[in-house]
Amino acid sequence: MPVSAQPAATPAASLVDLLRGSALLASLSPERAALFATAANEKHYRKGKVLYLQDDAAEKLFFIRKGWVKLFRETLDGEEAISDILTSGHTFGETSIFFDGHYSESAQLVEDATLVEFPARLLKEEITTNPVFAQAMLSVMMKHRRRQAMEIEHLTVQNTAQRIGCFLLRLCSDKKGLGSVTLHLPYDKLLLAARLGMQPETFSRALAKLRTETNLSIQGATVVVPDLEKLVQYCCNACSNAYPCES
Amino acid sequence: MPVSAQPAATPAASLVDLLRGSALLASLSPERAALFATAANEKHYRKGKVLYLQDDAAEKLFFIRKGWVKLFRETLDGEEAISDILTSGHTFGETSIFFDGHYSESAQLVEDATLVEFPARLLKEEITTNPVFAQAMLSVMMKHRRRQAMEIEHLTVQNTAQRIGCFLLRLCSDKKGLGSVTLHLPYDKLLLAARLGMQPETFSRALAKLRTETNLSIQGATVVVPDLEKLVQYCCNACSNAYPCES
DNA sequence: CGAGGGTTTGAAGTGCATCAAATAGTGTGG
DNA sequence: CCACACTATTTGATGCACTTCAAACCCTCG
Numbered sequence: 341m342p343v344s345a346q347p348a349a350t351p352a353a354s355l356v357d358l359l360r361g362s363a364l365l366a367s368l369s370p371e372r373a374a375l376f377a378t379a380a381n382e383k384h385y386r387k388g389k390v391l392y393l394q395d396d397a398a399e400k401l402f403f404i405r406k407g408w409v410k411l412f413r414e415t416l417d418g419e420e421a422i423s424d425i426l427t428s429g430h431t432f433g434e435t436s437i438f439f440d441g442h443y444s445e446s447a448q449l450v451e452d453a454t455l456v457e458f459p460a461r462l463l464k465e466e467i468t469t470n471p472v473f474a475q476a477m478l479s480v481m482m483k484h485r486r487r488q489a490m491e492i493e494h495l496t497v498q499n500t501a502q503r504i505g506c507f508l509l510r511l512c513s514d515k516k517g518l519g520s521v522t523l524h525l526p527y528d529k530l531l532l533a534a535r536l537g538m539q540p541e542t543f544s545r546a547l548a549k550l551r552t553e554t555n556l557s558i559q560g561a562t563v564v565v566p567d568l569e570k571l572v573q574y575c576c577n578a579c580s581n582a583y584p585c586e587s
Numbered sequence: 588m589p590v591s592a593q594p595a596a597t598p599a600a601s602l603v604d605l606l607r608g609s610a611l612l613a614s615l616s617p618e619r620a621a622l623f624a625t626a627a628n629e630k631h632y633r634k635g636k637v638l639y640l641q642d643d644a645a646e647k648l649f650f651i652r653k654g655w656v657k658l659f660r661e662t663l664d665g666e667e668a669i670s671d672i673l674t675s676g677h678t679f680g681e682t683s684i685f686f687d688g689h690y691s692e693s694a695q696l697v698e699d700a701t702l703v704e705f706p707a708r709l710l711k712e713e714i715t716t717n718p719v720f721a722q723a724m725l726s727v728m729m730k731h732r733r734r735q736a737m738e739i740e741h742l743t744v745q746n747t748a749q750r751i752g753c754f755l756l757r758l759c760s761d762k763k764g765l766g767s768v769t770l771h772l773p774y775d776k777l778l779l780a781a782r783l784g785m786q787p788e789t790f791s792r793a794l795a796k797l798r799t800e801t802n803l804s805i806q807g808a809t810v811v812v813p814d815l816e817k818l819v820q821y822c823c824n825a826c827s828n829a830y831p832c833e834s
Numbered sequence: 835c836g837a838g839g840g841t842t843t844g845a846a847g848t849g850c851a852t853c854a855a856a857t858a859g860t861g862t863g864g
Numbered sequence: 865c866c867a868c869a870c871t872a873t874t875t876g877a878t879g880c881a882c883t884t885c886a887a888a889c890c891c892t893c894g
Contacts, residue, residue: 413827421740439729474721481728482686488735493668495742496784537743542882544842580660789850791874
């Protein structure tokens, strides 16, 4: 069944297998997955590449194979608000395709990346004909909604240091070692600051504050959390989610 | 004077007819709509009534027939973050029912209200068996997502006066009279302030600022916008949506 | 080595929150 | 109908958090 008619004869997993790693696309039937794989277009882009702009016709669904992509919106007077930053295994563009056919934000690579692109038509077909897929899509939407709700709350009830700490805690959730944890910032601090809705200078200072308050140590992009409990204490009291809060 | 900004439901209308006014429930087949109507439980509650608390088992879908409901979350140290304020024709609870069976926020009346309650079971059945309904649900979710995204942007790029102005502009969208528009604040200023993520005092001052900047005049809950264009100019330049931005 | 972007630090300004108090508005019982 | 209590709203004074502008410091990479 798994057809490897795709020229993407990467030593790694075949495209069909990769799709299983996506919350959305994993719900495709083997036949449809094969069809998606055939129609797919795998591309490598360089950092800075603009994939589409807000209000463009939504003609593609994107799946990130590797790299980082930022979704953002620009205001009339030139400010930029980041709505999301995504990496391997994530899909984007689906909401716009289904909803009104125009992207509601712009997308740009923040690092070199390999993307798999699917024609919007396929997605639309799938949603209307495959109830299982429609439900997977619903699940994905709802997950997004919860995350957005959390983000709104954070912006109103947490200060900058707490927002950074909360972000770090979400990075910790993989590494289960309660007590001391070492982790790496996934992208540069400038972008991270924008992601958290603050200025780079503010980010720097807030991180310094977090260091003294919770005994963090920071070496460039490497962060050591010696006392997870202390960090949780500092951040999560200002939030309506108890740690671990990931959804 | 208690104001209901929304078109009042005709007291005579049957439940089935009412459901047609809901973006979500309008997609029910006549038979299912009848079934929903039979299983429905219409109740009148007083202002302040708590419908459910965050993390409660999600056993009901609510439809607002009349009145106002706020959805909110509380942090460990007692802050309250309002996630939404809803009125006639809106449904709530659907996300939690489908997603993980627990409400992700608390719900409380901010005014006396008449609600129609449906058992969660019905909704779950409908989603899994009726593709049309699933798609209606998807549409509703996506609309919510766009609104949330806008809200996040507003919190980071707009100041308090602009946020208020933007809220007023959305109230204007009904009344098409370009030029001068009169409108009424849908609920009290304390709640409005919380809804917009600011303190009551800040709200009052920001409103005063908006008055001088855009020639608004305000009498209690009545606001007269003499020059819509000027208000748009003041608010929308800081936003990525051109007026009229409602979705 | 030198250029240029990322990061930190410093000083000053702005916006919003907080605390406190005055004023307006609403519903109550006398 | 008034006095009272109580709640909303406004106003003033002050402080803190974050931004802004400026400059220094680090990297890495040519």
